[in-house]
Amino acid sequence: ACDVFSIRAQTASPPAAATAAPAQTANAPGAPQHFGRSAGNGPAAATGLWDYFWRGLTENYFNFAGRARRKEYWGFCLFWTIALVVVVGAGLFIDDTMGDPDGSELPVVTVGLCGIFLLATALPWIGLNVRRLHDIGLTGWLFLVVFLPTIGWLIILVFALIPTQARENQWGPVPTGVGI
Known part of the structure; x- marks a missing residue:
């Protein structure tokens, strides 16, 4: 689809600084590969509490990969x-x-x-907990502690309160919106 803004962008002359330096692409050799919400070139996903809940029930219904920041976790819990x-x-x-x-x-x-x-809502909730554990640098298999009588839920609560790792880990880059 063609809109007014894309036509203007195509006809406008680029600034002098943009023409002086060559553009780098995300697929250039040696460029870091990004996963999850940071990977797309499209518009960033909304980060409101309702948006996290709705995305958990739709896009992330069966998603056990990647990371989920505290805001995503508690937004889902609130609306759940x-x-x-x-x-x-x-x-x-x-x-x-x-x-x-x-x-x-x-x-x-x-x-x-x-x-x-x-x-x-069981699968989205389990997936969210696994992604939350990934976000703090732990394996998702630790979610199985929830089956420990009495203390399992407390351990999961503690994991949910730990701040996001402010660096990329083996489960992906720092989630969008996390200050480093």
Whole structure:
């Protein structure tokens, strides 16, 4: 597609400084290879908390590679919790509206909706935790500590609070937006 800005860019004369130095391309031999969000030449992805949550449920649904900074992790957790509260509220409202005809007092709709929500968001959440561990320089397999009774969740919480490594590591470059 051709727009006004690209036509202007093609017809405008380049500044003198731009013509003096040859342009370097990202694919030049010896240039560092970039992965993840830093790799694309397109527009940068939005870094709002909602954007991280939505991207976690769509683009990163089954993504266990790369890095996830603290803002991405906590943004996902915030909106996941809000969504869970909405799902529980809707389920309780529906259960209350339907009444309890058989006297079982089990909120069937609430339990069903919560189960579906948890199953639908389990893979993105695990992937996010693995990428978060990569971001602090640890292997994603450490996520398995979550299965340790009582202390597993606390260990994952500590990992989630550790700042991003301010250098490139084996899982990719520093995520966009992290000050070095």
